[in-house]
Amino acid sequence: xxxxxxxxxxxxxxxxxxxxxxxxxxxxxxxxxxxxxxxxxxxxxxxxxxxxxxxxxxxxxxxxxxxxxxxxxxxxxxxxxxxxxxxxxxxxxxxxxxxxxxxxxxxxxxxxxxxxxxxxxxxxxxxxxxxxxxxxxxxxxxxxxxxxxxxxxxxxxxxxxxxxxxxxxxxxxxxxxxxxxxxxxxxxxxxxxxxxxxxxxxxxxxxxxxxxx
Amino acid sequence: xxxxxxxxxxxxxxxxxxxxxxxxxxxxxxxxxxxxxxxxxxxxxxxxxxxxxxxxxxxxxxxxxxxxxxxxxxxxxxxxxxxxxxxxxxxxxxxxxxxxxxxxxxxxxxxxxxxxxxxxxxxxxxxxxxxxxxxxxxxxxxxxxxxxxxxxxxxxxxxxxxxxxxxxxxxxxxxxxxxxxxxxxxxxxxxxxxxxxxxxxxxxxxxxxxxxx
DNA sequence: CCATGCATGTGCATTATTTCACAATACGTT
DNA sequence: AACGTATTGTGAAATAATGCACATGCATGG
Numbered sequence: 001x002x003x004x005x006x007x008x009x010x011x012x013x014x015x016x017x018x019x020x021x022x023x024x025x026x027x028x029x030x031x032x033x034x035x036x037x038x039x040x041x042x043x044x045x046x047x048x049x050x051x052x053x054x055x056x057x058x059x060x061x062x063x064x065x066x067x068x069x070x071x072x073x074x075x076x077x078x079x080x081x082x083x084x085x086x087x088x089x090x091x092x093x094x095x096x097x098x099x100x101x102x103x104x105x106x107x108x109x110x111x112x113x114x115x116x117x118x119x120x121x122x123x124x125x126x127x128x129x130x131x132x133x134x135x136x137x138x139x140x141x142x143x144x145x146x147x148x149x150x151x152x153x154x155x156x157x158x159x160x161x162x163x164x165x166x167x168x169x170x171x172x173x174x175x176x177x178x179x180x181x182x183x184x185x186x187x188x189x190x191x192x193x194x195x196x197x198x199x200x201x202x203x204x205x206x207x208x209x210x211x212x213x
Numbered sequence: 214x215x216x217x218x219x220x221x222x223x224x225x226x227x228x229x230x231x232x233x234x235x236x237x238x239x240x241x242x243x244x245x246x247x248x249x250x251x252x253x254x255x256x257x258x259x260x261x262x263x264x265x266x267x268x269x270x271x272x273x274x275x276x277x278x279x280x281x282x283x284x285x286x287x288x289x290x291x292x293x294x295x296x297x298x299x300x301x302x303x304x305x306x307x308x309x310x311x312x313x314x315x316x317x318x319x320x321x322x323x324x325x326x327x328x329x330x331x332x333x334x335x336x337x338x339x340x341x342x343x344x345x346x347x348x349x350x351x352x353x354x355x356x357x358x359x360x361x362x363x364x365x366x367x368x369x370x371x372x373x374x375x376x377x378x379x380x381x382x383x384x385x386x387x388x389x390x391x392x393x394x395x396x397x398x399x400x401x402x403x404x405x406x407x408x409x410x411x412x413x414x415x416x417x418x419x420x421x422x423x424x425x426x
Numbered sequence: 427c428c429a430t431g432c433a434t435g436t437g438c439a440t441t442a443t444t445t446c447a448c449a450a451t452a453c454g455t456t
Numbered sequence: 457a458a459c460g461t462a463t464t465g466t467g468a469a470a471t472a473a474t475g476c477a478c479a480t481g482c483a484t485g486g
Contacts, residue, residue: 008473016414020370020393034433045401046433047475054435062434064480079414080421085312098311099409104393114285116286150416157233175417176409180233180317184258191417196312196389197273197321199405201292202222203363203387206403208293208388209408221443247463260445260466275464323473381449 011025012053015075016044022072034065060166083111088114088172090163091155092122092133095178100129101150111147131139136163143170150174157181164189224265228288230255231262237287242270242412247278269380294322299361301385302323304368305335305346309389312365316381326359331372349376363387377404 021041025033039046053059054070056078060066076082087110089096099105100115117123118136125133134142136159143166148176151167153160153175160179167175167189174190177183185191231319234254235327238246252259252353266272269291273279300323302309312318313328330336331349338346347355351374356364364380366373366388373392380388380402387403390396398404 010473012415012418013411014381015418017408018414020395024394035219036433041395042398047276047436047476047477048473050433050435051474058435060434061482063432063484079418081414081417085413085417092294094311094314098307101307104410105413108413110410110413127231135429136414149420150413161287169469171419176412176416181237182233182254184256192416194412195230196407197317198406199389200292200298200318200321200323201405202225203389203405204294204298205225205228205292206360207314207386210279247464258445259463261443263463263465264444271465273464274452275450275461278463328439376428397447 007055007178011055012079012084014042014044014048014052014077017044017080018052019075019079021070022068022075026072029068031068031073031088032065033068035060038066048183051108084109084111086146086148087112087150087152088116088118088139088143088148088167089152089154090136090139090144091153091159091178092117092119092125093154093156096152097127099154100127101132110150113148114142115141118155136166139163139166140169141168143172148172152176152178154178164191217234224268225292227255227257227265228292229355230257232285232288232292232294235281235288238281239285239334242281244281245278246281246284248273251279262269269382286291286394289402297322298322298363300325300363300365301330301352301356301359301361301380301406302365302367302371303349303352304366304391305332305338306367306369308338308383309365309367312367313340313344314322323363329355329376331368352379353382357381358384361385363389363393365389367391377402403412 015107018038021038035046035049039049059074075209089100089112092115102114105112114134114172115131116139122133123135127133146156149165149172151172155163157179160177160181160183164175164183164185170188172189175183175185176192176194178194180195180197183191231251234251248259248262252262263345266426270372272284272287302313302325305328313325318325328340328344329349329352330346335346336348340346347389361383362385364385368376370392373390373394373396377388381399385402388398389394389405389407391407393408393410396404
């Protein structure tokens with residue numbers, strides 16, 4: 001009901017998580033699911049599921065549950081994953097190259113329209129997906145021409161800030177940063193970090209704690 | 214000071230983030246840094262930096278700041294990144310293969326000791342790093358034999374739960390899950406999710422919100 | 427057509443996290 | 457040695473997020 005109120009960020013992330021089992025249920029499972037079952041699939045509290053959804057409207061039927069198909073559709077519309085998005089990747093190292101080839105991205109409507117690298121030896125190389133690696137110096141112009149909305153940065157850390165600047169010059173509205181440094185952006189550009197080492201370090205800390213007991 | 218009290222999880226993640234600029238400063242920069250400067254590098258509030266560190270002791274000098282070298286050392290000790298950790302990766306698709314080759318992991322002491330895949334055509338293939346891809350059916354035994362502590366899962370989603378089970382059978386204490394499904398683990402096994410699509414969906418939602426205004 | 431059962435939607439209490447604001451204290455300077 | 461400046465460490469306030477518990481309301485069966 002509180003349609004105008006501010007939505008917590010954790011809620012948005014969970015919506016994406018909820019959509020995963022829904023996609024699977026749409027194929028195999030029953031057409032209706034309760035908040036309790038859905039919560040079970042996602043490892044959260046059932047009340048949390050209901051509250052998260054309630055931010056955006058009433059999607060369930062009391063005494064019954066949620067219709068899988070329409071709930072999934074609603075979530076996709078909320079998250080704006082019901083349309084395609086134009087991406088580019090900067091930094092064609094191991095990680096960048098693997099992301100370019102990701103079928104997963106394509107399947108979800110994330111279309112990688114360009115791949116960049118600052119290494120002259122890589123520029124011009126043709127990738128299996130049909131793209132040709134372009135020079136990082138042309139980022140701004142190409143991003144603008146192709147209407148790229150999101151940039152992924154998989155360069156070495158010391159190049160990340162400069163690359164982010166070029167992406168913003170080209171007009172991207174969001175950056176997914178895989179490097180270990182924190183990038184500063186303008187207010188017009190959203191940033192999300194995906195530093196895998198941070199996740200590992202979190203695990204390692206907790207492992208060590210357990211060992212100490 | 215509250216050395217016994219429970220540490221917030223966000224604090225642990227931020228400690229890892231703090232360590233990044235400290236590593237760089239250790240090479241180039243001044244030997245001392247204030248909470249305000251460090252916070253600036255990491256995009257957080259200075260009081261947050263001080264409070265995070267205060268959970269573990271007193272590392273600064275009033276009126277001066279923190280000694281870069283000793284603070285970094287302290288954080289590494291807290292996070293237990295001052296020693297090596299044995300990893301394995303299950304799922305030698307594009308992403309898994311790129312992670313195996315990651316110099317970044319090795320540099321930070323995460324040693325990949327084994328690589329698995331369930332595809333018979335990939336089993337036996339030799340990787341540049343020296344490892345040979347092993348059959349997923351041998352996960353438990355190999356994990357136990359090599360003393361592997363953390364497992365990375367980069368399989369297709371439908372294999373993830375089964376693989377997680379095998380890893381736990383082998384005695385891993387933590388799993389980093391790159392797939393889109395939520396894995397259930399025993400209490401003796403910590404799990405961390407790294408579903409990249411969730412991050413993209415978060416960005417995409419916020420982009421859409423901005424456009425609507 | 428009413429009663430019963432079940433699962434949603436939601437106000438409120440609880441818990442967690444962040445930020446403020448200031449006393450405590452180290453250092454350089456006179 | 458005393459003063460002023462800078463920056464920490466931390467209690468307390470503010471903000472954010474989660475979880476409980478129950479009234480609400482739909483559907484099914486008698």
